[in-house]
Amino acid sequence: MQGVPAVWRRLPGSGSSGRLVPQAGLTTNDFGPIGNLMQVSVNQRLVELVTGDITRQEVDAIVNAANRRLAGGGGVDGAIHRAGGPAIMRETREKYPDGCPTGSAVLSGAGNLAARFIFHAVGPVWHDGESGEPQLLTTAYRRCLELAREQACRSIAFPAISTGVYGYPQPLAAQASLAEIIRFLLSLPGDESQPVVVTSSATTVQQPLGLTRMVLFAERDYDVFAEVLRGLVAA
Numbered sequence: 001m002q003g004v005p006a007v008w009r010r011l012p013g014s015g016s017s018g019r020l021v022p023q024a025g026l027t028t029n030d031f032g033p034i035g036n037l038m039q040v041s042v043n044q045r046l047v048e049l050v051t052g053d054i055t056r057q058e059v060d061a062i063v064n065a066a067n068r069r070l071a072g073g074g075g076v077d078g079a080i081h082r083a084g085g086p087a088i089m090r091e092t093r094e095k096y097p098d099g100c101p102t103g104s105a106v107l108s109g110a111g112n113l114a115a116r117f118i119f120h121a122v123g124p125v126w127h128d129g130e131s132g133e134p135q136l137l138t139t140a141y142r143r144c145l146e147l148a149r150e151q152a153c154r155s156i157a158f159p160a161i162s163t164g165v166y167g168y169p170q171p172l173a174a175q176a177s178l179a180e181i182i183r184f185l186l187s188l189p190g191d192e193s194q195p196v197v198v199t200s201s202a203t204t205v206q207q208p209l210g211l212t213r214m215v216l217f218a219e220r221d222y223d224v225f226a227e228v229l230r231g232l233v234a235a
């Protein structure tokens, strides 16, 4: 597989097929991003940046960029409800009649999507950066990661919450969201049973939160996130 970090550890006795596991600590692909895939190993777990459509992700939990009323809308929210079907909205109406506060997230089933859950996260609307936006964006991501842990999700895919209709500047959103993902993963206990194994043809995620993927819709968004992630890993 392209993009496997050279710094990862090869399992003893794995032969030439090259079973690799991410190392403890924080390491990145020596070659930088290859195409639109960047992989970083954080505490033996994998953080990935890709370009793509969040509704197409084959992961345990897909994160929605929702609003406080959980009323549906455009962007990611519209795409998820369109692709997932009406069962998702039926469930959120029934379970969360009061919606979800900004800076938090609630879960539902995923309807027709290839995931077990949708986590409906409500990011802040960007005003001036002095109205608690970074903290609210951080806690929205953190709540999703906590939900993933509670539900034993091995993989989760995030869109760039708040960076569309809600107007959060991309570089600042990338900094807040990636820093929180890394902080959260570093706080998890190290896992002897290897949360992720990469072979020449597949990535197998074996443990909760083995894979956290950021799905960027546009190439320029990917470039912004990749630059910030490289900076965080180098720091």
Ligand code: AR6
Binding pocket: 052, 053, 054, 055, 065, 066, 067, 071, 072, 073, 074, 075, 076, 077, 078, 079, 123, 159, 160, 161, 162, 163, 164, 165, 166, 167, 168, 215, 216, 217, 218, 221
């Ligand atoms: N897959 C991945 N990313 C996408 C997709 C997609 N299918 N579609 C858009 N993006 P937004 P917000 C990117 O506006 O800023 C809704 O109306 C998009 O380019 O979806 O949190 C809700 O109901 C941008 O970078 O979410 C709320 O009212 C990022 O996803 C409000 O918008 C987030 O854009 C939430 O606004």
